[in-house]
Amino acid sequence: MAEQCEMIVGYLVPHRCGNPALGKCVECGRGFCEEHLTDSPKGRICLADLQGLDQPIALPLTAATFSQADIDTFNRASTFDSDDDRAGDMFADLS
Numbered sequence: 001m002a003e004q005c006e007m008i009v010g011y012l013v014p015h016r017c018g019n020p021a022l023g024k025c026v027e028c029g030r031g032f033c034e035e036h037l038t039d040s041p042k043g044r045i046c047l048a049d050l051q052g053l054d055q056p057i058a059l060p061l062t063a064a065t066f067s068q069a070d071i072d073t074f075n076r077a078s079t080f081d082s083d084d085d086r087a088g089d090m091f092a093d094l095s
Contacts, residue, residue, distance in 0.1 A: 005033035007046065008057040008066070008074050015074055017058075025049055030056055 005017035021031030026043035036058065037044045048056045055071055 003031075005036055006030040006056050006075075007032055007036040007048070008055070008071065014057075014066070014070075015077065028056070032056075 003021060005019045005021050007017045008014050009017045017033055017036060019033035019035060022034050023037055023044050024031055025037065025046035026040075027045055027049035030046065032046045036047050038047065038050060039045075040050075046056060047058060048054075055066055055068075057066060057071075
């Protein structure tokens with residue numbers, strides 16, 4: 001399971017949720033935080049699967065415009081942002 005929630009959040013600057021992943025979605029198997037998982041009769045399900053989305057994106061209208069390459073870019077950027085050395089960061093986190 002991923003250590004960080006895999007949900008893409010943010011409207012102007014999409015990025016991975018910064019919360020730790022606490023469980024897996026029974027539908028897609030991705031790791032999500034408590035905020036992005038909900039209980040269902042089948043088990044815990046992520047908000048994206050609950051809304052019928054293919055990608056783990058919190059905003060359904062935005063989800064339609066992202067490709068898998070976009071999601072991969074958000075994940076790579078999220079890994080870069082998680083570094084402890086923030087002296088080199090050029091942009092502030094607005095979330």
